[in-house]
Amino acid sequence: MDELISLGLPTVAGLTVPVADAESLTDPDLAMAAVELLQQLAGRRLAHGERPMLVRLTASAPVPVAGLPPDLPVVGLAPHNRDAVMKVIARDRVLHEVWGTMLRSIGEHGLGVAGAAMDDLMFDVTDPCEQVPALLELIAAEAQAPFPDDPAGQLAVAARAMLARWQTPRAKRARRTQKLPADLPLALHVQALVLGPWDLSGFGTATSRDPETGAFRPTGTFYRGVRRSAPRPPRPEDLSAVPGGAGLLESALLTLEQHFAAPAALDFELRDGELALLSARPERAAGLAAVRLAVDLVNAGARAERAAVRQVRPADVQELLHPQLRLTGTETELVRGLPASAGAACGEMVLSSDAAVSRAAEGVPVVLVATETTPADLPGLLASAGVITAAGGLASHAAVVARGVGVPAVCGAGGLRIDAASGTATAGDRTLCEGDMVALDGRTGAVYTGQVEISAARPPRELETVLGWADTLRKLGVRANADTGRDARTAVELGAEGIGLCRTEHQFLGERLPLIRRVILAADPEAERRALDALAEAQREDFRELLRGTGSRPVTVRLLDAPMHEFLPAPGRAGDAEAEERAEELREANPMLGVRGVRLALLHDRLYPAQAEALFGAWLDVRAEGVEPELEVMIPLVSLPEELTAAARQVRAAAEAVAARAGIDVSAVPYRIGSMVETPRAALLAGELARTAQFLSFGTNDLTQLTYGFSRDDVERRVLEPYVAGGLLAASPFERLDADGVGALIEIAVQRARAVRPDIKLGLCGEHGGDPASIELCDRLGLDYVSCSPGRVPVARLAAAQATC
Ligand code: PEP
Ligand code: MG
Numbered sequence: 001m002d003e004l005i006s007l008g009l010p011t012v013a014g015l016t017v018p019v020a021d022a023e024s025l026t027d028p029d030l031a032m033a034a035v036e037l038l039q040q041l042a043g044r045r046l047a048h049g050e051r052p053m054l055v056r057l058t059a060s061a062p063v064p065v066a067g068l069p070p071d072l073p074v075v076g077l078a079p080h081n082r083d084a085v086m087k088v089i090a091r092d093r094v095l096h097e098v099w100g101t102m103l104r105s106i107g108e109h110g111l112g113v114a115g116a117a118m119d120d121l122m123f124d125v126t127d128p129c130e131q132v133p134a135l136l137e138l139i140a141a142e143a144q145a146p147f148p149d150d151p152a153g154q155l156a157v158a159a160r161a162m163l164a165r166w167q168t169p170r171a172k173r174a175r176r177t178q179k180l181p182a183d184l185p186l187a188l189h190v191q192a193l194v195l196g197p198w199d200l201s202g203f204g205t206a207t208s209r210d211p212e213t214g215a216f217r218p219t220g221t222f223y224r225g226v227r228r229s230a231p232r233p234p235r236p237e238d239l240s241a242v243p244g245g246a247g248l249l250e251s252a253l254l255t256l257e258q259h260f261a262a263p264a265a266l267d268f269e270l271r272d273g274e275l276a277l278l279s280a281r282p283e284r285a286a287g288l289a290a291v292r293l294a295v296d297l298v299n300a301g302a303r304a305e306r307a308a309v310r311q312v313r314p315a316d317v318q319e320l321l322h323p324q325l326r327l328t329g330t331e332t333e334l335v336r337g338l339p340a341s342a343g344a345a346c347g348e349m350v351l352s353s354d355a356a357v358s359r360a361a362e363g364v365p366v367v368l369v370a371t372e373t374t375p376a377d378l379p380g381l382l383a384s385a386g387v388i389t390a391a392g393g394l395a396s397h398a399a400v401v402a403r404g405v406g407v408p409a410v411c412g413a414g415g416l417r418i419d420a421a422s423g424t425a426t427a428g429d430r431t432l433c434e435g436d437m438v439a440l441d442g443r444t445g446a447v448y449t450g451q452v453e454i455s456a457a458r459p460p461r462e463l464e465t466v467l468g469w470a471d472t473l474r475k476l477g478v479r480a481n482a483d484t485g486r487d488a489r490t491a492v493e494l495g496a497e498g499i500g501l502c503r504t505e506h507q508f509l510g511e512r513l514p515l516i517r518r519v520i521l522a523a524d525p526e527a528e529r530r531a532l533d534a535l536a537e538a539q540r541e542d543f544r545e546l547l548r549g550t551g552s553r554p555v556t557v558r559l560l561d562a563p564m565h566e567f568l569p570a571p572g573r574a575g576d577a578e579a580e581e582r583a584e585e586l587r588e589a590n591p592m593l594g595v596r597g598v599r600l601a602l603l604h605d606r607l608y609p610a611q612a613e614a615l616f617g618a619w620l621d622v623r624a625e626g627v628e629p630e631l632e633v634m635i636p637l638v639s640l641p642e643e644l645t646a647a648a649r650q651v652r653a654a655a656e657a658v659a660a661r662a663g664i665d666v667s668a669v670p671y672r673i674g675s676m677v678e679t680p681r682a683a684l685l686a687g688e689l690a691r692t693a694q695f696l697s698f699g700t701n702d703l704t705q706l707t708y709g710f711s712r713d714d715v716e717r718r719v720l721e722p723y724v725a726g727g728l729l730a731a732s733p734f735e736r737l738d739a740d741g742v743g744a745l746i747e748i749a750v751q752r753a754r755a756v757r758p759d760i761k762l763g764l765c766g767e768h769g770g771d772p773a774s775i776e777l778c779d780r781l782g783l784d785y786v787s788c789s790p791g792r793v794p795v796a797r798l799a800a801a802q803a804t805c
Helices: 002-006 019-026 030-040 082-089 092-111 114-126 128-145 151-166 170-176 249-260 287-299 303-313 316-319 353-361 375-383 397-405 461-473 485-493 504-508 510-520 525-550 578-585 595-603 605-621 640-660 682-683 686-690 700-708 715-725 742-756 772-780 792-804
Strands: 014-017 053-060 071-077 188-195 202-209 217-225 236-238 263-271 274-282 332-336 338-341 344-350 367-369 386-389 410-411 416-419 424-427 429-434 437-443 446-449 475-480 498-503 554-558 629-634 672-678 695-698 759-762 787-788
Touching: 002 053, 002 071, 002 274, 002 700, 014 217, 014 498, 014 595, 014 605, 019 030, 019 151, 019 188, 019 640, 030 053, 030 151, 030 188, 030 274, 053 151, 071 151, 071 410, 114 128, 114 424, 151 695, 170 578, 188 554, 188 595, 202 397, 217 287, 236 397, 236 424, 249 263, 249 274, 249 287, 263 429, 263 787, 287 303, 287 316, 287 461, 316 461, 316 525, 316 787, 316 792, 332 429, 338 397, 344 353, 344 386, 353 367, 353 375, 367 416, 367 437, 375 397, 375 504, 375 510, 386 437, 397 410, 397 792, 410 437, 410 686, 416 437, 437 759, 461 792, 485 525, 485 695, 498 525, 498 787, 525 554, 525 640, 595 605, 595 640, 605 629, 605 640, 629 640, 629 695, 640 672, 672 682, 672 686, 682 686, 682 700, 686 695, 686 742, 700 742, 742 759, 772 787, 772 792, 787 792
Parallel strands: 344 367, 367 386, 386 410, 475 498, 475 787, 498 554, 554 629, 629 672, 672 695, 695 759, 759 787
Antiparallel strands: 014 188, 053 071, 053 188, 202 217, 202 263, 217 236, 263 274, 332 446, 338 410, 344 437, 416 424, 424 429, 437 446
16 A cells, blocks of 8 residues: 555555554554544544445455455445435445445454354344344344444454454464464554445456557456445456446556556446556566566666566567467366477377378378487478377487477386387376377476467567577577478577587488498498598588578587487397397497497597588588678587597598688688586696687586586486485576586586687587476576577577576
8 A cells, every 4th residue: 555655546545554563553542543534634524424435444464375354345334324325325235235244244253253154143134224234133133232323433443353253263274374474463454445336336356468469458356335244245347347447447557557567457346437557566577477577677767678578478589489278177187297399389299200290291190209309200200290108208319400400309207108000109097109199298297188279479579678688698609400401490590509519320210220320330431432432421411501591690400419229220139140230239339328429430530521521512602692601510428638639630520621622721711619618527627728729619418417427318217307306406507507517517617728728619418408407507607608508599599588687
C-alpha cells in the first residue's frame, strides 16, 4: 500500500495495523480511533447518509502464505443502516449473503459461538435475507450480548475473529506444511468500503502482459457487484466491461511494471465508479514476456540497457529459439533422460537409422530411439525430428551431434530397453512398438507416449535487440561449433563471430564413413595413398562449403580426431579377411585413451598433410569468390608438446606445397596453428605448447573426462545422477564446468600460455561453451571466446554479457 501511494496510484482510503500492534485493534477504544481516522481519510461518515461507507478488514502476512483468513467485508452494516445501504446497491440478496458469511465467521472466532449451530441455522433458513436476523439472534443468545451495531464495536470483534482464526490448530498446521513458522504474525488492514450502485461497482484482477504474446496488454477479470464467495460467486467478465473503461488500469499497470521492472499484477475494486487498487505484486517474467518487457522498459527510459540484459534469463532465450511441447498435464511419461539437445519433437518411433531415413522420406515425422548412436547413424539422425538414447551422456556422440545439427534429443534414458529384433522399446510396464507415437522434451529430458502437440519456435523481434545490447557489453567472443556449410550459415545467422571448432571427423559420418575406414585399414602405402586422396577430395568440397558459410571470419578446423571404436567396422563387417584381421588388431580396450587425435596422425603421417592441403586448397578456391576466412588449424588430443611440433611441421609443409602449386607466397595464406587442450598434461604444459601454438582451445569434454576419470559416454546415469541426487555433486561436470578442478587446470594453462605468448588466443570449445554458468567461469578465467553448437549461440551471447554485468 505504501508503495502504491508513493507511486501516486489510486488506493482505497485505509490504515494498516502492523503485526506488532494487530492485537490492539481488538480494544474497542482503539478500534474507535481507527474508525475516526478512516472517516477523516475517506472524507465520509461511516454507515451514514445517502452514500454510506462500510469497513473492510483484510489480513496480510510478512511472507506469501496460503490460508490467510478471508476478508470481513461489510463491518459496520447493522439493522439500523441496512435500508440505506440496500437503497444504494439495490441487491438485497447478494448483500445479505455477504453479511451472513461475515457474521458466521465473527460469531465463531470472535464471540465463541459454536460454528455447528450457525451452520444448522443456515441450512434450515435458506433465504439470506432471513438468515441474517436469525443469525444475529442466535449470536446474541449464545454470546449473551447483542452483536455490536456500531462500526467501532464491530471492528474490534472482527479483528478478534480474524486473529483467532489465524491461531486455530488447523491454520497452524497448514503453515507448518508450507514450511513456515506456526506463529507467523499477521497485519490488519482497515479499509473504507465506499458503496455505490451495482452497475458502477465491482472488483477484479489484472496483469500487464498478454500470456500468449508477452506484449503489454492488460488482461484479467472483472466481477460486477460486491466481493462474495460460494454458493453464488459472480460471473467473471472481461476487463473491457469495467465501467468507465480500462484506461486507468492500463496506466496503473504501466507505472507498476516500470516500478517493479517485472510484469505487474494487481487487485482492484470499483466503487461508485471510482477505481482503487487493493494490492499489487511483480510477477516472474518468462519467455516472450521477459524479452518484450526488457525492451519496453529501455524504450520507456525506465531501465538501462545493461539492466535489461541482466534481467532476461538465458533459459528464456533458449525456449524462444526452439519448438516446445504443448503439455496439457494428461500425457503419459514413459521415461526420463538427460536434456541433451534443446527443442521438442513428436513422431513415429523408429529403431534404426535406415528406418528413420525411409519413413522420413515418405513424409512421416520420426523419432529415432536407440541404445546409443554411432557415426554410421548420422543419416537417420538428420532425418529424424528428434532422438532418444538409452545410454550416453551429455558429451556422448548422439548428444554432441544432435546439438550440432539442431535436432532435439534426450540421452541416457536409462529406464529404456530397446529390443531391435522384436521392434519394441520398453520402460517399466509399458512397451512401444515401432510406428507408435512418441514425444520428447529436450529441455527437461522427459519422454512421453502418444501424440503431443508442438508449438513452433517464435523468437520475437525484441530478442535481436536484447542480444544486440548484449554484444556491446560482453568481453567474451562467441563462436560456434559447426561441421558443415549449413551449420556455419545457421551459426552466423544466430550471431556467431566465427567457427571455434569444425570436427573434421564429423564430415565422414554416415555413408562417408568408409573414406576414413579405408585410411585406417589400408593394407599398404599405395592403398593408403589412394584412400587419402579420396578423403582429401571429399574434404576439399566440404571445406569450401564451410568457408563459404562462415564468410570472412575466423574458422578453427580441427584435424581428424577419430576414436577407433567409432570408426572401425563392426566385427565381421570389414569386407575381406585381411581387413577383418587389421580391424581386430586395431580394436582397443580403452578407445577414448587410445589411438585418437594427433596420435593417429603421427602413426599415419600422410593424414594431416592431406587434410591440411584440402583446407588450404579450399581457401584458395573461396578466395577467388571474394571470401577470405582466417584459417586456424587445430591439433587434437595433444599431451606432449613434441606431438604438436611434429603435427605443426606437417601442416606448415602442406601450406607451402599448396602455395607453391598456386604460385603464391605462403605468407599470403592467413593461417595459424593451434592446439586443443584436452588432457591435464596439455593444460599443465600450456607454456610449452604456446611456443608452437598461436592459439589454444580448451576441449572441456575430454578435459573433464580425463581430469575426473569419468567416462563422458556413460558415466552420467550410473554415477553422476546418484551423486547429484545424494548431494555429492551440485551438477554434472559435463554440463557445468567444474571450477575447482577443471577450472583450476584452465587457470594454470591460461597463465602459463600467456607468459610465453602474451597475445595467444584462448578459447573453449567443449559442450560447456553453451552453458551460462560455465560461460561466466570462462569470463572470469579471462578466455577470449567460447564456442558452442549453433543453436546455443544466442544464449551464449546473452550469458557472456551477463558475466560482465
Ligand atoms: C572436447 O573434448 O571438449 C572437444 C571439443 O572435442 P570432442 O568433443 O570432439 O572430443
Ligand atoms: Mg575432445
